[in-house]
Amino acid sequence: DTAVSQTPKYLVTQMGNDKSIKCEQNLGHDTMYWYKQDSKKFLKIMFSYNNKELIINETVPNRFSPKSPDKAHLNLHINSLELGDSAVYFCASSQSQGLHNSPLHFGNGTRLTVT
Amino acid sequence: ELKVEQNPLFLSMQEGKNYTIYCNYSTTSDRLYWYRQDPGKSLESLFVLLSNGAVKQEGRLMASLDTKARLSTLHIxxxxxxxxxxxxxxxxxxxxNEKLTFGTGTRLTIIP
Known part of the structure; x- marks a missing residue:
């Protein structure tokens, strides 16, 4: 009955490869996000989708492409992986656009290591 | 661009003591959230503060918001x-805006 679930939990891959991370939420939320947490624990938003529509697209290399097939799913595809992409990627969801006073619900994170 | 700073970055304290973590932000906002993250784990929502003077308490933690000073505190x-x-x-x-800007985080270690 996990609220926001991500797969895989760990991902180790070589430079230049392409990989995907999947996220699903069963909270009935309309908005989903991808956040990146670097080695210093700094968290930064990457993308936000509201009901399958891209709302936030921060300054992220275009090697990163989110896809939302429906409002319960938000996947992240990364092309041509680089060493600097190593981080923990968190998926999150919120009740509606504008947060509307409700906190984000985070998944357990995907630890990506690029060698 | 909104900047959010926390201090201290690291805090080591003994059991039974009181302390405060500070969160300063650079532009007007009256919506502030506190989260907790255990090592290797996800982020858990602690408090949602929605107006100037808001105070929330849960167990040994109390959070407050002063929007005029652009300051929130988390008291332990x-x-x-x-x-x-x-x-x-x-x-x-x-x-x-539905975009949260996170602070740098405060790593708290409680020593028995």
Whole structure:
């Protein structure tokens, strides 16, 4: 009955490869996000989708492409992986656009290591 | 661009002591959130502060918001080991913005 679930939990891959991370939420939320947490624990938003529509697209290399097939799913595809992409990627969801006073619900994170 | 700063970055304190974590932000906002993260784990929502003067308490933790000073505090009373974690504040950049800017985090270690 996990609220926001991500797969895989760990991902180790070589430079230049392409990989995907999947996220699903069963909270009935309309908005989903991808956040990146670097080695210093700094968290930064990457993308936000509201009901399958891209709302936030921060300054992220275009090697990163989110896809939302429906409002319960938000996947992240990364092309041509680089060493600097190593981080923990968190998926999150919120009740509606504008947060509307409700906190984000985070998944357990995907630890990506690029060698 | 909204900047959110926390201090201290690292805090080591003894059980039973009180301490305060500070969160300063650079632009007007009246929506501030506190999260807790245990090592290798996800982020857990602690408090949602929605107006100037808001105060929320849960167990040994109390959070407050002063929007005029652009400051939030997280006060820990009579710390216990279970409170060891990294604490983040996060500020919503503007109503309807749905974008949270996170602080740098405060890594709290409670020593028995």
């Amino acid at each position: 009373t009579a710390a216990v080991h279970d409170l060891s974690a990294t604490y983040f504040c996060a500020v919503e950049a503007g109503f309807g």
